[in-house]
Amino acid sequence: MKKIQFGTVPERLDRNRYETDVEQSHIQIDQQAAAATGAGLLLVRVCPAHVYSQQSDGTIGVLYAACLECGSCLAVAPPGVLSWHYPRGGRGVIFREG
Numbered sequence: 870m871k872k873i874q875f876g877t878v879p880e881r882l883d884r885n886r887y888e889t890d891v892e893q894s895h896i897q898i899d900q901q902a903a904a905a906t907g908a909g910l911l912l913v914r915v916c917p918a919h920v921y922s923q924q925s926d927g928t929i930g931v932l933y934a935a936c937l938e939c940g941s942c943l944a945v946a947p948p949g950v951l952s953w954h955y956p957r958g959g960r961g962v963i964f965r966e967g
């Protein structure tokens with residue numbers, strides 16, 4: 870019987886492929902709403918792919934190409950902070966496992 874090798878989470882995530890939509894981000898942040906609600910740091914903490922980052926000017930950066938489309942940010946963002954939809958035309962993450 871063949872032994873299955875699972876590897877670590879980073880190793881498994883590294884097997885994914887990404888078809889990035891270079892013309893349009895599928896994630897937009899209302900920076901004023903994020904600052905007013907404190908949601909920016911919540912997004913930084915909750916995203917497993919480190920899509921969100923706090924910039925030196927206090928705004929929240931979005932590295933949308935790394936998105937795993939898990940929906941965690943949508944679950945925690947207060948109304949009006951985040952605009953999120955799936956990437957256009959089948960682009961985005963292509964899972965190799967799981």
Ligand code: SF4
Nearest residue numbers: 916936937939940942
């Ligand atoms: S959907 Fe998941 S991976 Fe994508 S930005 Fe939101 S929390 Fe991060």
